[in-house]
Amino acid sequence: MSRAMRNDTDPFPACGHDHQRCVRAALQRAEALCARRGVRLTELRQRVLELVWQSHAPAGAYQIMEMLAGERGRVAPPTVYRALDFLAEQGLVHRLDSLSAFVGCAAPGAPHKACFLICTSCRNAVEIHDAEIDAALASCAASRGFSIENETVELAGTCARCQGSDTDASARA
Template identity: 50%
Template sequence: MTRPKTPALFLPEEHDHGHCVADAIEKAEQICASRGSRLTKMRRRVLDIVWESHVPVGAYDILERLNAGGGRTAPITVYRALEFLMAHGLVHRLSSLNAYTGCDLPGTPHGAHFLICNACGAAAELQDDQIDRAISRGASKAGFAVDAPVVEVRGLCPACREAE
């Protein structure tokens, strides 16, 4: 998979989000197919909900959305679907928010480095190899084995800065 030259970070409110979703689902299907994994109906539905916006969503909100039509999906089902999606790099978990967000670059190994807006809650994935390298370098000096190179940076997104 090729890395886009100018990855979009915070997209304007009026962007074609349907395109983001279609793209994410298509990539997810390709990745699962290439690894012999199945994007089951439930996994796909959870991925759809995570991709409803660029604002990370909590597991219980996902559950509520799933059961909005009178369904009786159990929390464990949602957590299992999220585990699957994370294992395939399709979603990231943001610990500071205890929420999940869709990955912009699934299929490409990378750490999870996010800019998170304190006002609207939108999260954008920072794509910078230098961050990964700096983390590896620092960790190896410390004799530390990195498991999750997660970076969560809080602040204000361009739209919220403008609204201030």
């Protein structure tokens, strides 16, 4: 058993996990959140959210447009952009500027700073929340009199799994 790879410090979603559960949970959270805030999660907004959540790899607006067009014929780009803007405003998705893409947020209940580990090999993006990183960035900016507007931190690299899973061998040793 590869405990080393599957412990709580490996934030990357395990291969073959039940992703439909992630999607269902995301849609339920979105419904509850929008109802609580009194904003409308229209059928299109919901479908766009579902498409962003199709995997843990960020999806570009164009990619989402193509998937929608496959289902319901041509969709005007501004319609899709407006839906994505709405989802981002509500914190249901995060925009990753380095990829011009969107990824679902698993904790959209409260506004938060997001830090993403983006694997350039499997393309998964994992959101981490770390108070120490937030504090370090805030004090670093403050000491230089800098006012932060976009606080999303994006780190590109290779996840533990994509670096090769030779931890199995070391676990047995």
